[in-house]
Amino acid sequence: MAQTQLKDSDFEPLYVDENEAEKIAGESNSYWKDAWRRFKKNKLALSGVVVIILLGIMSFIGGPISGHNYFENDLLSANKQPSAEHWFGTDNLGRDIFARTWYGAKISLFIGLMAALIDLIVGIIWGSIAGFFGGKVDEYMMRVADILYGVPYLLVVILLMVILPQGLWTLIIAMTITGWINMARIVRGQVMQLKSEEYVLASQSLGASNVRLLFKHLVPNTMGPILVTLTLTIPTAIFTEAFLSFLGLGVPAPLASWGTMSSDALASFQYFPFQLFFPAFFICLTMLAFNVIGDGMRDALDPKER
Amino acid sequence: MARYLLKRLVYIVVSLFLIVTITFFLMQAAPGGPFASEKKLTPAIEAQMNEAYGLDEPLHVQYMNYVVNAFSFDFGPSFKYVGQDVTDIIARSFPYSLILGLEAIFIALSIGVLLGVVAAVKHNKFGDYTAMVIAVLGISVPSFIMATILQYIFAIKLGALPVGRFDTFWHSILPAVALATTPLAFIARLMRSSMLEVLNSDYIKTAKSKGMSQKVVTYKHGLRNAILPVVSYLGPLVVSILTGSFIIESIFGIPGLGSEFVQSVTNRDYTVIMGTTVFFSVLLLISILIVDLLYGLVDPRIKVTGKGGKS
């Protein structure tokens, strides 16, 4: 047995390094490093990121490489099938669908990003003020949000678009006028929860300054759900824009978005399905990409789910 | 219970009042008068028409009239379709939307819950991945694109179902499916995550420790608890079906309230816009109330009392 091979010297005291003993066994990864590791493992979410990056690049170089632009119409070559000349074909005014698709990508992505950004800013300001001060301030601010939230989002946007002059920015404003509420609620919930969280209390009692508290604990811990919401706001905005375009309330000509392109193509869909196919395909692809990124982030940031 | 209902009804009336007010002033702010887009009218005729529609009154009188009428469910005549009252238009078109909406809600709920449960039970296995791929596609494909695809495949190419209009049950299948797609996918995901959470909970362990079979544990103990978030999603579900109907009804040429609303938007038919908006709001507030009462039935922890339940 092992015992018999032991020497007396084995029974001398072992001096344990005090610091060694206090070290937490096992590698403790930071929250973000951990999250990033989980996100990287999610192939679907990663491909979503790649798709978005590619779409972003194409929205800038797509037009130039096609040798056409999005507004030049040529009635003689209207409604042409995809060919070497027009890669995605042409629409009913003879405009090159390839060029228009990438121009539309720019508009659609811009609308999505802008709407998400404005939601984020307004939502964070509103939500963190309400959450941080609590009490009456919180009650009034949230009551306002609740009332706005009670009215269906699309209905509000439609009504606003009916009365506002059509344009890219009015579209974005109409979308964000109630769109920020969701974000504000999430931010507020996070702030409220964190304020009472024990580790915040713990670091306060250990004498952590407010600034340290804010950046070391509050910000990183609220960022998760906010990032997820932000990612999922973008496809919602792109969808809303397309939806409005179908009602004729989208961006006005000559601007083109995937929504207006699909809407235009719908009338002659039976004869020229390709005209609908390309913009519709890219709407779906973009929404899919953002959705899988959002899902991937949620899974990565919330390990409980797994 | 009675107190709770009363409180909720008061809340509904207040919300409605706000909505009526907001829509009224929004429409006042709209560019151009109601007859602006018609061919040029002589000033005399326009004045006559304004008088006929009560538009010559001062704003606050118009507003008062409007509020009083709105609460007696009279939204006046349509500006575009001479001789038709808004109420008539709603009464004529709503039944189509109602049937279509109920059908879509049924599809979304039954298939969504089923997919979610399958995904949770087969967590991280093939069934889970399949169900979640369907769900994420459902969320990513907007309903109008879904509608067009369905119409193209089943009606135009295969000729299996009618392309549009609304005469028989067969006409309603494609639009109902298109309408249900997005909420169905949402419900499936909601159901999955809620079911996963419940299946990891302590009381599921308790049930297992009593020797209950996997089936009993999943369906008797798990499902009842996991369905609660889906019940609270019913409110947003109604919203989603309702707004979805705007486009779906237009695509399938169904003479429902949704396409009526879209028509009024394109025509800038303000009385119809206001009337349908208020009607939609009533519909929503009532369905949210029903959902709340339902929630109290499903979850014994929520008591429907004056102290308020979940809202």
Place this chain on the structure above:
Amino acid sequence: MSKILEVKDLSIAFETYGGEVQAVRGVEFDLHEQETLAIVGESGSGKSVTAQSLMRLTPMPPGKFTSGSIMFNGENLVDKSDKQMEEIRGRDISMIFQDPMTSLNPTMTVGKQIAEGLIKHQNMSKKAAHNRGVELLKLVGIPNPETRINQYPHQYSGGMRQRAMIAIALACDPKLLIADEPTTALDVTIQAQILDLMREIQKKTGTAIILITHDLGVVANAASRVAVMYGGKIVETGNVDEIFYQPKHPYTWGLLSSMPSLDSKEEELEAIPGSPPDLKDPPKGCPFVTRCPYAMKVCENHMPEYTDVSATQKTACWLLDERAPDVEPPQSARVEGVKTHA
């Protein structure tokens, strides 16, 4: 008293993102009728995993048995199919969980939750199961059992829920009751009541109990035998008196030192410095070596064998080797006046 449970060389591992965690490593113990065995240890010591694996409630995968057997009534539970386990759970072995707030189904009346097991295992009618449920609630000391049985868990207080939980566990007269930290989530005053109740019930029904806890006060109150777990292993086991009055393992000393006692006047409570070992890469030698003030060179690379201290006490520590220096337990680990239940 006959032996009803014999666990031999039980090892359980979990597959995780970071690698395989060997949560339980070669655990051995046995249990007789009427006996209460306390498994003591800090969080992460593997005590809960051990307990849940006795009922095969550890999720597998990611968990798996890597070695050993669980002989219950002469049958090895490790080899049972899921269907066979369903027959045993609730009928022969049942379990009480830590948090009574979450361990009862919130959407089912307490009565139905009690009746379920009775209907399944004893083929009772709904009516009979209901009546038995009222009896059980009376047994566990719930007032107005006839009304209470039709209520939902949220209408119960925390202590009452744990009583209801015990009623559910006792429904089919199990031979073995596993209580996983049954008092941890409760108020101190209610803790004592629940422990009294369990003792009382053991007297009446003769069921054997495995009590998982980190609280030596609970052990003294309820157990007849104790197994001290650390780093997935049992480091010391013995009668309750032996563990309290003549502990041999430095970790047991540490646990006793960190236990508050009523008549401790001047001494401070002592914490055990450091934290438990990483079981993804378990130490070759004694798991306690990094925190042990008496650690020797041998401890680092050689796992000590069990030394029989008495007929009932076994300790795995190199200090008990004749070549080791004589070490006296620290003053703070000497407990006096702790009344053990045994």
